[in-house]
Amino acid sequence: MHNELKTNDMQTLESNKTTIEESTNPISLNLPDFTTDSYKDAYSRINAIVIEGEQEAHDNYISIATLIPNELEELTKLARMEMKHKKGFTACGRNLGVEADMEFAKKFFSKLHGNFQVALEKGNLTTCLLIQAILIEAFAISAYNVYIRVADPFAKKITEGVVKDEYLHLNYGQEWLKENLSTCKEELMEANKVNLPLIKQMLDEVADDASVLAMDREELMEEFMIAYQDTLMEIGLDNREIARMAMAAIV
Amino acid sequence: MFGLIGHSTSFEDAKRKASLLGFDHIADGDLDVWCTAPPQLVENVEVKSATGISIEGSYIDSCFVPEMLSRFKTARRKVLNAMELAQKKGINITALGGFTSIIFENFNLLQHKQIRNTSLEWERFTTGNTHTAWVICKQLEINAPRIGIDLKKATVAVIGATGDIGSAVCRWLINKTGISELLMVARQQEPLALLQKELDGGTITSLDEALPQADIVVWVASMPKTIEIDTDNLKKPCLMIDGGYPKNLDEKFQGENIHVLKGGIVEFFNDIGWNMMELAEMQNPQREMFACFAEAMILEFEKCHTNFSWGRNNISLEKMEFIGEASLKHGFSAIGLDKLPKALTV
Numbered sequence: 001m002h003n004e005l006k007t008n009d010m011q012t013l014e015s016n017k018t019t020i021e022e023s024t025n026p027i028s029l030n031l032p033d034f035t036t037d038s039y040k041d042a043y044s045r046i047n048a049i050v051i052e053g054e055q056e057a058h059d060n061y062i063s064i065a066t067l068i069p070n071e072l073e074e075l076t077k078l079a080r081m082e083m084k085h086k087k088g089f090t091a092c093g094r095n096l097g098v099e100a101d102m103e104f105a106k107k108f109f110s111k112l113h114g115n116f117q118v119a120l121e122k123g124n125l126t127t128c129l130l131i132q133a134i135l136i137e138a139f140a141i142s143a144y145n146v147y148i149r150v151a152d153p154f155a156k157k158i159t160e161g162v163v164k165d166e167y168l169h170l171n172y173g174q175e176w177l178k179e180n181l182s183t184c185k186e187e188l189m190e191a192n193k194v195n196l197p198l199i200k201q202m203l204d205e206v207a208d209d210a211s212v213l214a215m216d217r218e219e220l221m222e223e224f225m226i227a228y229q230d231t232l233m234e235i236g237l238d239n240r241e242i243a244r245m246a247m248a249a250i251v
Numbered sequence: 252m253f254g255l256i257g258h259s260t261s262f263e264d265a266k267r268k269a270s271l272l273g274f275d276h277i278a279d280g281d282l283d284v285w286c287t288a289p290p291q292l293v294e295n296v297e298v299k300s301a302t303g304i305s306i307e308g309s310y311i312d313s314c315f316v317p318e319m320l321s322r323f324k325t326a327r328r329k330v331l332n333a334m335e336l337a338q339k340k341g342i343n344i345t346a347l348g349g350f351t352s353i354i355f356e357n358f359n360l361l362q363h364k365q366i367r368n369t370s371l372e373w374e375r376f377t378t379g380n381t382h383t384a385w386v387i388c389k390q391l392e393i394n395a396p397r398i399g400i401d402l403k404k405a406t407v408a409v410i411g412a413t414g415d416i417g418s419a420v421c422r423w424l425i426n427k428t429g430i431s432e433l434l435m436v437a438r439q440q441e442p443l444a445l446l447q448k449e450l451d452g453g454t455i456t457s458l459d460e461a462l463p464q465a466d467i468v469v470w471v472a473s474m475p476k477t478i479e480i481d482t483d484n485l486k487k488p489c490l491m492i493d494g495g496y497p498k499n500l501d502e503k504f505q506g507e508n509i510h511v512l513k514g515g516i517v518e519f520f521n522d523i524g525w526n527m528m529e530l531a532e533m534q535n536p537q538r539e540m541f542a543c544f545a546e547a548m549i550l551e552f553e554k555c556h557t558n559f560s561w562g563r564n565n566i567s568l569e570k571m572e573f574i575g576e577a578s579l580k581h582g583f584s585a586i587g588l589d590k591l592p593k594a595l596t597v
Contacts, residue, residue: 145367167368221287222328229289239291240273247276 032214034096034152042212044101047093049206052105053140054086060116060132064173067125074172081169085162092155108205112136112198119191126177126184127191133173134231135199141166142223143215150214177235185237189245196248199224225249253308253551254337254345255544256290257531258315258329260497265316277314286325288314290333292340296525298548301582306551310527311337313351317497320350323358330354335366338375343556345376346547349496352378356415356563374558377550379543381560383515384419385575386542387494389585390512391467392428397588398488398510400466408434408465410458411472413442416494416515419566420469425452426568434461437472469514470495482506512588515542520582539586549577 032039061079065072093100112131119127144163148156177184203224207217225246232242259265262282269278277288294310313333319325330351337345347355354360355378364371395402407424411417412435424433433453437443443455462468463484471494480503487508493500494514501511522537529536543560550559559574560566 163368216324218283218286218325219328222289222332225287226289226332239293243274243276247279249276 030214031150031152032212038212040096040098042209043093043096043098045104045209046206046213047089047098048100048102048105049108050089050140050143051086051093051100052102052109053136054082054089056109056113057082057132057136057140058086060128060136063116063120064125064128064132067120067123067128068176071172071176078169078172081165085165088158088162092152092158095154096152108202112195112202115195115198124187124191126180126187127195129173129177130188130191131195133171133177134228135195137166137171137173138224138227138231139199139202142220142227145223146215146219147213171231171234174231174234181236192245193248196245200249252340252342253306253547254340254342255308255310255348255527255547256313256330256333256337256345256351257310257348257527257544258313258317258350260317260349260532262316262318265314268312282316282318285314285316286319286322290314290329290336292336294525294527296523298519298523299521300552300580301520302552302580304552304581306548308548308551309337309340309342310525311345315350315354317350320354326350326354327358327360327363330358331360331363331366331371334371334376335369338369338371343375344547344550344559346379346543347376348379348541348544352380352543353496373561374556376561377543377546377558378415378560379541379546380415381419381566381570382517382546382549382574382578383494383542384416384423384566385571385578386517386585387416387420387469387471387492387514388423388427388571389575390492390514390587391424391469391490393585394510394512394588395467395490398490398508400488400490402428402430405430405466406432406434406464407467407469408436408456408461409469409471410436410461411470411495412453413437413439413446414471415560415563415566417469417471418446418564419571420471420494421446421450421453422566422568423571425450432464434465436461466490468492470500471514478503480504482509485509510588513586516540516586517542517545517578517583518586519545520584534589542585545578545583546574549574549581549583552581553577 058079061075061082065075090100116128116131119131141163144159148159148163151159177188203217203220210217210220229242229246232245237245259268262285265285266278272293274291277284290311290313292309292311295307296310297305297307299305311333313329315326315329319329333351334345391407392402395405407430409417409421412421417437421433421435424430434456435443435446435453436456436458447453447455462480463486466486467490469492482504489509491500491504491509491511492514493511498513504511516539518535519538519540524537528540533539546560550556559570
């Protein structure tokens, strides 16, 4: 059986050789045609999601500040940064002559938005932080990482700047969860069980449009899982706990 | 710190291991879930050399499985993500095990230096091929006489002679062993002619012609898909060293006086106390491992933090001697044949 495995696999490696060389060459990397109607149509929704995502992030950080007034200054700074990102992405749409479909984007975020508002009203800080500082942040950074590889030159530059910001700024939510892990773990797990499946649904919903932009669903999901796992590890959860939490994404 | 990047031998096997380790979300997932799974640092281990030096290391499973080879983008991501994780963990020298280095080489991943916010530092990685080549040569030198083959009269065929490991083995055999004849077999003729020129020796031939003439065959390439081997045409005794990955020659070559040896596997002098080699299906998992993994350990023992084995055709005799000496010094030895002919075992 192993023999078969080896010979077949190596055949595949060999026969793929030309395709591989072509598509791994950064210069001839298959970038989509940014000027077609189908690209612009898909972009109107993806761009809107990104703009709305940054707006949600801004609003969420301002709201979270009402629950931790001590951190008002830092969270306001963070919120301001998200607004700057929103402006950048708005410019990306304008540059391609695309009008962002904001109505679609609002609906896209509505369930997550609703869950955040409920948690905020109840004063459930842990749930708020899970939704914003873990899920939305990981969703955004993973999408940006994939997008950078296939974006038009203008958007690529903007997105690279955004990603740099995201890696540089201290994730306050993450820090808070780390410090309070012993008391917030249970709520974190519960909130994750409810909200992680929403992220998966959102990814599925946007997969067709993303593929028009040459963003692969599999790659998006993997990037998300990497960012999500990294954050949970930073917070101080162990491999098995993370595995248990990630389980919610596949059921 | 040293690192080892490995993967399971099949998808089914991977699921079983994930379940054992408590990674339920991927254990229960289908292949698509595995394609989106991040690399996992599954084990930390401390290893003490025969000289008394202690080092620490980590085993990273890239979550790659051979079933992903046909999806080259997936395979590429698995390798690069695992390398990024190793670097982020601050590991000085990491060996690329199993298909990892093959994918790196064949998919030309050198041009993918930037992974998210990490710029991969190649000097932190090694293919481990220098040690593998040295171990295969030692296995040949030690085991051939044990089954009655006189090296001075022996014809040795190297199948896959132009590969990184294959060319190093040829270089060593010509310069260091005094074998009677070297037969070199490879798919591509041009590099083969170049190798012959460099070695100033060796005969270029085909697989069909080489096999009946060879007392010893070193396999460091995959076998052609359609190959049918008539074991009656092989010399007896004959030593077959399986230096490819995965190890599966013994299924093809069974017969009286045909001795198949797992090539490029070493044994450590002490139990290591890890779980990972059990998962890699080693016979003595507390001590045995791929020579490429051992290379990362040796480099860490020697505090030689550099991409010792890198690229193709860079393995010199000096490098093989260096890694070989260090290998013995720290307590590694090449594994030998388990079953010897009765007359010779006394």
